[in-house]
Amino acid sequence: MRLHGLDIARFLAFCGMVLVNFRIAAQVSPGTDAISLFTNALEGRAAALFVILAGVGLSAGKPDRATLLRRALFLFLIGLLNLTIFEADILHFYALYFLVALPFLTASGRVLLLAAAATVLIGLISLLALDYEAHWNWATLAYADFWTLEGFLRHSFFNGWHPVFPWAAFLFLGMWIGRLNLASRSVQARLVLWGAAAAVLAALPGLLVQNPELAELLGTSAIPPGPFYILAASGSAMAVIGLTLAITPALDKAGLAEWLAAPGRQALSLYAAHILLGMGTLEAMGQLDGSLSAEQIFGYSLGFCALSMVAAWIWSLFAKRGPLEALLRWSTSFPR
DSSP states (O other): OOOHHHHHHHHHHHHHHHHHHHHHHTTOOOOSSHHHHHHHHHTTHHHHHHHHHHHHHHHHHOOOHHHHHHHHHHHHHHHHHHHTTOTTOOHHHHHHHHHHHGGGTTOOHHHHHHHHHHHHHHHHHHHHHSOTTTTEETTTTEETTTTSHHHHHHIIIIISSSOHHHHHHHHHHHHHHHTSOTTOHHHHHHHHHHHHHHHHHHTHHHHHOOOHHHHHHTSOOTTTTOHHHHHHHHHHHHHHHHHHHHHHHHHHHTTOHHHHHHHHHTHHHHHHHIIIIIIHHHHHTTOOSSOSOHHHHHHHHHHHHHHHHHHHHHHHTTOSSOHHHHHHHHHHHSOO
């Protein structure tokens, strides 16, 4: 039986991603007001929740290696297309995460956790041994030489927006979570408690050290993605998953569950829509120049999320899957 709570969590991740990406695209400088602090807290967390939910989906759907390979190829190709208009694309990273996960589809839960830890360790060693700043212009958030082999590999595996090391750890963790009995109230409670504890404890090392460079490495910011960022983002994702699963029956009784779950089932299509339609509208209005306030871009983002929810619900009345979801399924099911 499909757990609607996972779809709702996916929609929440989408909303968090919209809040972050629209602010960055509109060049709105983060401030110290409540809205800015809230949006800042979502950076690196919404995307991590997405990846963990993808891992949960792998364990729940149990695709064979050929299907997962085709899925990775599809996401890689549309991710490359998306990169031509949106440099912070995550879809081609998903493809790489899936390729890394191929040998672990039938692995035990213990092996999945060890794989996650090993991925984080490789990422940490890379941060210590290599120059994380290479190719980046932080003033413009532009990455030089991306379309060269060296630049693409460095960006994909080390210092891009969502590099395989250590971001693939989120996928392994999600695969482990997907092996749990997520319909169990006790499992849901443990996800909330363990997740919240991990998120809080992960923030302590960065606060205790005085050296700025060491504080950055031990901090919970997504850039650079140190081990305590992975722990903090994993913890917050676990808490959100456990909480949404726990409250879904109440939402169902209130008639809200399907409204929130429908866009979660169409997250891939909505991801493309938030770039093409959401950011495209901002560009057409000439609002990508930093002229919007934090409050204005926040309101625009929430409005887009609300419209996405309504559009996804209407679409679900006529089709089982979103347009890109249907195309993805076709690409993995036609005769081999």
